[in-house]
Amino acid sequence: MTLGIEIENLTVRYPGVTAIDDLTLKLEGGKIYGLLGRNGSGKTTLLSLIAAFRRVTEGAILVDGEAPFENERLTQQICLVRESGDIVVDGDSVKGILRRSRRFRPHWDDEFAHRLLDLFQLPLNRGVAKLSRGQKSALGITVGLASRAPLTMLDEAYLGMDAPSRYAFYDVLLEDYIENPRTIILSTHLIEEVARLFEEVVIIDRGRLVAHDDTESLRMRGAAVVGPAAAVDDFTTGMTVLGEQRLGGTKSVTVYGEIDPDARAVAADWGLELSPVALQDLFVHLTKGDRA
């Protein structure tokens, strides 16, 4: 079972700042989505609203066709793990947190939860207050995945985890998604590490939707043009240039924008090589603003 999400003209205002600005977005569900945005771009606010942690005041959010706020049928099906680790309460033990999750989560898989605890080397009887930052994150991820919620959202959930633990998390996430397909939204700024896990990518900036596309199509919106410097310069004149590198007589220029078949034919004719761009480069381009 998977849940789709429809967001229409969603706006959230805090005193002095618009956190979400007239955002419209439709996710059909059943996929792994990457939610990318800089710090303060509105990712956490958006996910908190979808998870019914907050009430929608302007615009609408529908999950599986219904508003999630104070909707018990839905909230059982939605699991959000925030980087602040608020799924994990300091006064509790690892065991206690699993017990509460088991009670609240209809799709909870206890065996899987214990396998994850082993994977992340989390001691069952330890008090949460005594866990390190990375261990708290790993516990949040354990609860998030073992809940098997039809809509699972992990918001920068890997905070404080070292690279081997993060890769263990990516592997187990993918493996479990394959066995139990569901809607998964991962928000992250470690784009290169996870870009290949995403079927679709949503980029938001200053509360606005900047891009929503399948990962490969998004990557095809940019291109690295490589070849003899003079030809590369001629070819890229008038295009949006994201960056350039030069090595001897060879130049590589990264551009953003559709390159139509005619232009591709010209490039081939001039001996230029065109290739897609790393998601990270596009992200940096699409979200760079003049703020600190």
Added chain:
Amino acid sequence: MFDDRSPIYHQIAEAIKNDILSGALGADEQVMSTNQYAAYYRINPATAAKGFQQLVDEGVLYKRRGIGMFVSPDARDMLLSQRRERFFADVVEPMIAEARVIGIPLDDVVARIQTLKGRESA
């Protein structure tokens, strides 16, 4: 395994073609499922499925319902003839262009090829 220079599904298709050309995957041999492939290479299963679908569309793989995907009996021959067709455009012409750029007379290139040919037949 994969880089950012071309779409990932394209690289998946190429990798499987190379396995067929090298003989690592034989005719009518079952290939990994898209899910196994996705988990092994840590990529989204939809991306892996797209690469496999491309190979089915090209006739390199065929599906057996409920069982999986297999290498077409004539896949290797087909790929060999495709690579042979591309050989002159992909390998020989760039070599000649490079020789011109760095000032090696084509006669020298031909002479070298003749030498190698002589060695092969010896």
